[in-house]
Amino acid sequence: MLTLNKVHHIAIIVADYDKSKHFYTQILGLTSIQEIYREERESYKLDLALHGVFVLELFSFPNAPKRISSPEACGLRHLAFEVNDIQATRDYLRAQNQEAEAIRIDLFTQKKFFFIADPDGLPIEFYEK
Structure with a gap:
């Protein structure tokens, strides 16, 4: 039988990296663990923690298509x-x-x-x- 320990993290692709970084760190209060710019992908990756525990990754990719939230669609709710x-x-x-x-x-x-x-x-x- 498969044994899962916990959810390790959730990854979110964002349209405006700076705006989302501000929202998740300054508004919600998550703390930055590590921020990397991956030049070959023109992409930032930001690891965020809640009370010292890694929970969320933010990614930026140029021209990423939007996901709809309303009306509700399949995928992350x-x-x-x-x-x-x-x-x-x-x-x-x-x-x-x-x-x-x-x-x-x-x-x-x-x-x-x-x-x-x-x-x-x-x-x-x-x-x-």
């Missing part, structure tokens, strides 16, 4: 972060000029959650602990 205080998280993001959906209740868990979008329209969910 969203990226979700667990938070302790859902209202404080929403308030903070709105203060950072991020559009945030209204807080909703998960019908199955009774936990609160809401969504924003990253600079490329990828849905980002914040889910109450």
